[in-house]
Amino acid sequence: MAGSARGVRDMTEMLSKLDRRYLQLALAVFIALPFFFPVEFPMTISPETRQGFDFIEKLREGSVILISYDASAAGMAEVHPQFNAMIEYSIIRRFKILVVTVWPEGPMLIEWGFRDTNLFNRLKYGQDFVNLGFIGAALSGAVPAFAKDIHAMIKVDYYGNKLETLPMMENINSAKDIALIYEPCVGGGFTDWLMYVQGVYKTPLYAAMTAYAAPTTMPYLASGQIVGLNNGLKGAAEFEKLVGARGFGLGGITSLSMAHLWAVLVIIIGNIVYFATRRKGGK
C-alpha cells in the first residue's frame, strides 16, 4: 500500500517536472497518426451546416453563386476546403460561379483553390465561371458599389478580359441577379457582404468561417440574416460530407478530434498533478 502511494507520488513528481516539449511532440504524433492509419470517428451534422445545405439544395440549375474568398494564408486550413467543396458542388449542380475577394491575398488563394478542386477542368471560363479577383478592400466602399452595379464598377476580370466579352456576365448586373453569396472567410469581409448586400438587397448569405470568427456570427443565423454557417474545420468536414466532396475537411477531422482528446487529457492530468502537488504543500 505504501509502495503504491510512493509510486503515485513519484509519478506526480515526474509529471510536474515534465518538459512541455514532450507534450508538444506527443500532440504532433496524435495529429499525424490518422494520416498514416486512417480511422473515421462518427460525425453528426450540426444544425448550422444542415440549414445552409438545405438552402443550397433548393437552388435551381443555372443559379448564380457569388463566392467571396476573403482569407489570408493563415486561415487557409479551415477556409480552403470549404471553397473547394462549394466549387465542386456548384460544378455538379451546374451553377454559374462568380468569384471575387476583398482581401489583397485573395487572388492568389483563389488560384490555388481552382487548382485544388476536383472536377475543375469541367468548367469553361466565361461561360460557367468568372474570376473578378480583388474588387477593393473591405470597408472601403467597394462592396456596396459592386452590389449596386457590377458592370459600372468592374470593367475587366482578373485576367484582363473585358466584362462584356464574357457571356456569363451578360445577365449579371447587380446583387439582385445573384442567388447566393457564399463567404469562405476568416472574419473580415463578411461584415461588408452582410451590411451592404444582404441588408440592402436581401441576397441570401452563407458564411463559411474559421472557428474563431464563428461564435460572433451565430446571432446572424438566429436572426435569419444568414442562411447557413460552416464552423471551421468541423464545418468544412460536415459540408464536404453533405455535398459529397472529399477534401481536407474530412481528411483532417479525425486529427482534430484526436488533438482535442489530447488537450482534454492533458488538462485533466495537469489538474490532478496540480492538486496533488498542492496537497503536499508545493507550488
Next chain:
Amino acid sequence: MDIEFINVMIKAACLILCFTYIYGENPFYRLAEHMFIGLAAGHYIVMGIKNIDTLALAKIRIGYWWYFTPVVIGLLIYTRFYRKYLWISRYPYAIMIAVAIGLGIAGQFDTNWFQQTRATLMLPLTSFDNIFIIVGTILASLYFVFTKEQKGLYGRATQVGRWIMMFYFGITFGSVTMARMSVLIWNIYFLTTEPAIYVTVVAIISASLILGYKKLKRPVEAVVKA
C-alpha cells in the same frame, strides 16, 4: 526539375525551420523568421501594385479615362512628406474617412442593432434556448449600465449577466483553440505527404543527430573545463 516540386520542398523546409522554435530559440528559426518578414514585405508591395493596376490602371488603358481621378486623389496622400504641401494630404484622408463613416453608420445600425434587437424580441418563449437568449441578453446588457450601483438584487442580476458573458468567452476560447489546431493539422498533413515527407524525414534525422551530439559533447566540455 519540376518547379512545383522545388516549391513544395522549399515550403516544407521553411515550415520545419519555423517548427524548430518549439525546441527553443535557435538560428534556424531566426532564419525562417527573417525570410518570412522580407518575403511578406515584398509580397505586399507586389500585390499592392497589382491591385492598383487591376482596379484603376487596367480600366484607364481600355478607355475609361475618368478612373484617373481616384489615382490622383490617392497620390495626393504623398504630399504629406513635404511640409509646404502637407495640407493637401488632408483632402484624400477626409474623403476616405467620410466614406467609411457614412457607410459604417448606415450598415451598422440596421444590421447589428435593429435586426439583432428585432430577432431577439420576436423569439417565442417556447424553448429553453429562446428563454436563455432573451434573459441572457437582458442580464448581460444590465451589466453595462454604469449609472446604478451594482448591489443587492440588482447586483446579483448583473453578476448572472457577467457569468453569461464568461460562457461566451469560454466558447470563443474553445473556438480559437480549434482554429489553431486546424492550422497545425493543415501543416502536419502537408509535411506527411509526398514529396514534403522526405524533407520531414531528413529534418527528424538531422535534429536527432544534433541533439544527440550536443548531449554527448556536454560532459566532455565539463571535464575539459575542470
